[in-house]
Amino acid sequence: MILALAVVLGLIAALVHHRGRVFDEIAAIPLQAAWVAVLALVLQWPLLQTREGPVQSVRVQQALFLLSHVLLLIFVWRNRRVTGIQVVGLGVICNLLVILFNGGFMPITPETLTQINPGTTLGRWQPGLHYGYSKDVILLREEARLWALSDIFVLPYPFPRPTAFSLGDLLIALGIIVLFQRPGAQHTSGAPESSSR
Amino acid sequence: MQKLNQFWMQYGTPRNLRVLYVLLTLIALAVAGGAPSNGSGA
Numbered sequence: 001m002i003l004a005l006a007v008v009l010g011l012i013a014a015l016v017h018h019r020g021r022v023f024d025e026i027a028a029i030p031l032q033a034a035w036v037a038v039l040a041l042v043l044q045w046p047l048l049q050t051r052e053g054p055v056q057s058v059r060v061q062q063a064l065f066l067l068s069h070v071l072l073l074i075f076v077w078r079n080r081r082v083t084g085i086q087v088v089g090l091g092v093i094c095n096l097l098v099i100l101f102n103g104g105f106m107p108i109t110p111e112t113l114t115q116i117n118p119g120t121t122l123g124r125w126q127p128g129l130h131y132g133y134s135k136d137v138i139l140l141r142e143e144a145r146l147w148a149l150s151d152i153f154v155l156p157y158p159f160p161r162p163t164a165f166s167l168g169d170l171l172i173a174l175g176i177i178v179l180f181q182r183p184g185a186q187h188t189s190g191a192p193e194s195s196s197r
Numbered sequence: 198m199q200k201l202n203q204f205w206m207q208y209g210t211p212r213n214l215r216v217l218y219v220l221l222t223l224i225a226l227a228v229a230g231g232a233p234s235n236g237s238g239a
Contacts, residue, residue: 002231003228003230004227004228006227007220007223007224010223023216026215026219026220027212027213027215027216027219029219031218031222031223034221034222034225037222037226037229038221038225040229041228044229068229072229072230075226088226088230091230092230169230169231172226172227172230173227173231176223176226179223
């Protein structure tokens with residue numbers, strides 16, 4: 001939800017910034033290798049469709065999920081000169097680091113889960129289990145490595161879809177918003193600002 | 198079908214298709230890169 005919101009916010013800001021030229025500016029953003037990002041999303045789908053259960057039962061889905069992050073890094077590298085992608089890449093790396101340090105899953109604490117699942121108690125969330133329909137593993141705070149980079153931020157109820165997200169997610173959202181704001185013709189790092197605009 | 202053809206003729210320009218390509222790419226990147234955790238994941 002938060003990242004979809006970033007795309008929407010980026011579009012709105014681009015509409016305000018570029019006005020009548022917004023479609024021309026978006027079309028001029030030199031993104032390449034879209035298939036890599038789409039394939040990464042496809043590889044994550046099995047894990048995101050699996051219900052709560054032991055992490056051992058989702059090893060194949062987890063391996064595909066990790067492979068998807070390799071693809072995301074490839075996509076970021078292929079588009080590294082596009083303004084904003086560097087910030088997105090930093091977000092992907094932050095997420096990947098905490099995932100690698102925690103056995104291939106993003107940690108989430110029972111406290112956070114009670115915030116995004118109103119009406120549940122701490123006892124409902126058993127540490128060590130894969131949190132269903134997500135990339136997360138339920139871990140106590142003291143067990144989660146690089147906890148500060150994990151899903152610790154919460155958009156709680158009454159937000160339409162209570163959501164937990166990480167610093168990496170924030171950076172990805174910021175990078176996407178930045179990407180929409182730079183005129184398409186300037187989407188190479190170090191390109192001089194056009195004085196005619 | 199004819200209306201669909203007319204719609205495509207009017208809006209299916211290379212520029213618009215490129216805009217769609219960019220937007221879909223960014224959506225895929227956003228979802229794949231982040232995938233925040235939602236409630237009701239039981």
